[in-house]
Amino acid sequence: MFEPRRFLRLAAVHWAEHGRSILWFLGIGIAVHVCVWLLLTQGGGSREQYSRDAQVFVYMAGYMLTGLLFAGRHFAALSERGAGLTLLMRPASTFEKFLLAFLMVAVFYPLAYTLAFQVCNVPAALLGEAARDAMLAVRGGGTGDAPVAAYMAMRDYGPYLPLGGGRGAAAGEANLWLGVIAMQALVVVGTLYFRRLAWLKTLVALFVLLVLVVPLLSMLTGASIDRLFLYRLESAAPGWPRAWIVTLWVGMPALFWASAFFFLRERELS
Amino acid sequence: MRRVGPWVLGAGMALMVAGIGSSALDLWTPVRQFEQEAGFTLREGGAVDIRGTRVDSITLDAGSEAVLRYTLLRPDAAADGAPSASWRQEDGAWTLEADLGYDEARGVELELPAHASRLAGQGLDVKARTRVQALHVEGTYVRWAGDAGTLRLQAVPLGTSRCGEATRVSSVGFDRGEVDALRITSAQGEVRLGDLSRVGDVELRLAPDVRLQVARAADLERIRILPYEGEAPAVLADDSGAIAASMACSALRGH
Numbered sequence: 001m002f003e004p005r006r007f008l009r010l011a012a013v014h015w016a017e018h019g020r021s022i023l024w025f026l027g028i029g030i031a032v033h034v035c036v037w038l039l040l041t042q043g044g045g046s047r048e049q050y051s052r053d054a055q056v057f058v059y060m061a062g063y064m065l066t067g068l069l070f071a072g073r074h075f076a077a078l079s080e081r082g083a084g085l086t087l088l089m090r091p092a093s094t095f096e097k098f099l100l101a102f103l104m105v106a107v108f109y110p111l112a113y114t115l116a117f118q119v120c121n122v123p124a125a126l127l128g129e130a131a132r133d134a135m136l137a138v139r140g141g142g143t144g145d146a147p148v149a150a151y152m153a154m155r156d157y158g159p160y161l162p163l164g165g166g167r168g169a170a171a172g173e174a175n176l177w178l179g180v181i182a183m184q185a186l187v188v189v190g191t192l193y194f195r196r197l198a199w200l201k202t203l204v205a206l207f208v209l210l211v212l213v214v215p216l217l218s219m220l221t222g223a224s225i226d227r228l229f230l231y232r233l234e235s236a237a238p239g240w241p242r243a244w245i246v247t248l249w250v251g252m253p254a255l256f257w258a259s260a261f262f263f264l265r266e267r268e269l270s
Numbered sequence: 271m272r273r274v275g276p277w278v279l280g281a282g283m284a285l286m287v288a289g290i291g292s293s294a295l296d297l298w299t300p301v302r303q304f305e306q307e308a309g310f311t312l313r314e315g316g317a318v319d320i321r322g323t324r325v326d327s328i329t330l331d332a333g334s335e336a337v338l339r340y341t342l343l344r345p346d347a348a349a350d351g352a353p354s355a356s357w358r359q360e361d362g363a364w365t366l367e368a369d370l371g372y373d374e375a376r377g378v379e380l381e382l383p384a385h386a387s388r389l390a391g392q393g394l395d396v397k398a399r400t401r402v403q404a405l406h407v408e409g410t411y412v413r414w415a416g417d418a419g420t421l422r423l424q425a426v427p428l429g430t431s432r433c434g435e436a437t438r439v440s441s442v443g444f445d446r447g448e449v450d451a452l453r454i455t456s457a458q459g460e461v462r463l464g465d466l467s468r469v470g471d472v473e474l475r476l477a478p479d480v481r482l483q484v485a486r487a488a489d490l491e492r493i494r495i496l497p498y499e500g501e502a503p504a505v506l507a508d509d510s511g512a513i514a515a516s517m518a519c520s521a522l523r524g525h
Contacts, residue, residue: 182282189279214290223294248289255282262275 001095010092011100018073025073026116029066033058033120041128048135050128052156055121059160063113064180068206071105071184072199075191078267079198088268098261101188106181106257114162122159129157171231178230178249183210185256192263 015022036058041047077083090097162173183206190202218225228245473494474482482495 189275193275214286217287217290218294221291221294223290225290225293227293228289244289244292248285251285252282252289255278255285259275259279259282262273262278266273266275 001093002099003093003096006092007096007099010090010096011103013090014100014104021073022112025066025070026112029062029113030116030119033062033117036062037120037124041124047124047127047131050124051132052125052158052160054128055125055160059114059117059121059162060176062117063110063176064183066113067105067109067180067184068187070109071187072191072202074101074105075188075264076199078191079196094261094265094268098264101260101264102257105184105188106253110177110180118159118161125157125159132157171233172229175230175249178253182253182256185253185260188260189256189263192260192267 037050038044040054040058041049075087077087092100163170186206186209187202190205191198194201214225217223228248230245230249233242233245472489472492473496475496
């Protein structure tokens with residue numbers, strides 16, 4: 001079922017075929033990040049706008065969007081008759097192909113994205129902090145006479161580093177990663193399940209699920225999903241409520257990825 | 271061939287739906303309750319540290335329990351992941367010192383369900399202190415509401431400087447209930463007092479540049495205003511301006 005050498009060969013082949021496009025994908029992401037920074041700072045003229053809050057927003061939004069795109073690309077070749085057959089006939093077990101997909105999508109990509117994010121983020125954050133300091137020096141920040149400067153003085157600046165914000169922030173980041181990993185699994189399932197226009201159909205299915213069904217369900221039942229977020233873990237009563245929260249955030253991605261494995265196996269057999 | 275994938279996917283979806291549904295259940299009260307009544311009791315002369323969103327239980331004195339309740343309105347997004355608060359008794363008054371991070375929606379809510387009158391009689395001194403950041407709201411406020419043996423005091427802090435710390439209490443409102451005594455200490459900003467008709471002794475300790483506003487000018491006569499760290503407050507006014515200012519000054523002279 002699993003042979004390390006065969007798995008490494010599979011990974012090497014995958015990288016040989018897709019490595020360049022993956023690097024391009026990350027490079028385009030960096031370029032988009034630069035464009036977003038230009039938009040946020042009005043062409044670089046208001047660099048102080050790039051506060052820590054803005055960085056966190058860009059990081060999370062970028063990860064959610066590009067993470068799903070990246071997941072959709074892994075088995076994209078299955079939509080093409082020739083390339084799809086080659087991919088399915090590759091000399092490796094189903095589990096090895098699945099494991100490679102999981103490692104690439106759920107492990108490699110978050111790390112690569114986080115590193116690529118810092119390429120633009122670090123200089124932009126430092127520029128933002130310098131612009132804020134310059135503004136405070138001119139306007140006497142923190143005084144009641146300069147509300148804008150006072151506002152700037154109270155915001156956090158400096159590069160946003162995931163897992164560098166303490167326990168509360170880490171819980172939110174873990175939520176983000178687990179949530180995106182779960183959605184990535186759904187995207188992978190979609191590309192394995194749909195044979196034609198897989199990405200488009202997956203997008204529609206995800207839209208229906210996340211934008212229509214989940215909010216509708218929440219409204220109808222009066223649910224407050226935020227109670228289930230990991231940062232609420234400590235406030236939940238010990239015992240089953242905490243266990244339930246953990247079960248949800250571990251169980252959902254696990255089940256979705258497990259289903260991806262079975263869908264891949266059934267696609268190979270069909 | 272038996273297809274397993276859809277079943278496993280369905281199980282994942284079912285788990286998701288169950289999760290959403292569970293957050294709406296009353297059974298979930300331990301989490302829901304935290305928003306309103308995560309409780310601790312107080313050991314006399316001791317201090318409580320609340321790390322993150324966890325609340326530890328201690329005892330006020332023999333036979334007293336559930337005296338105070340502490341709530342972080344927004345337990346998330348802590349500046350350093352560990353908002354903390356502590357109580358201490360000083361000159362007969364209980365003082366809460368809360369270090370609350372930076373979000374404007376975050377605050378401390380205290381419920382005094384069981385022995386509120388006793389505590390209020392001793393005087394309750396509230397200092398909501400923020401360390402950093404965020405300036406979306408125009409003031410810290412303290413709201414005190416009470417009903418049927420329950421008094422509630424709420425303080426939402428306002429960040430005032432990037433590095434500094436400040437104590438600001440800008441408004442107090444009394445919705446219901448009766449309060450034996452109210453003591454407020456404010457180093458800057460302004461203090462707004464609502465209807466004080468259900469309040470016994472009112473004692474304010476204000477720094478020189480703190481503004482005072484009262485809902486009813488007549489209440490000024492009942493307010494005892496003390497200097498903050500030896501400096502008498504210089505600016506006192508209510509919504510009606512100069513008249514109230516003179517009344518406030520007379521109230522000050524009266525003490």
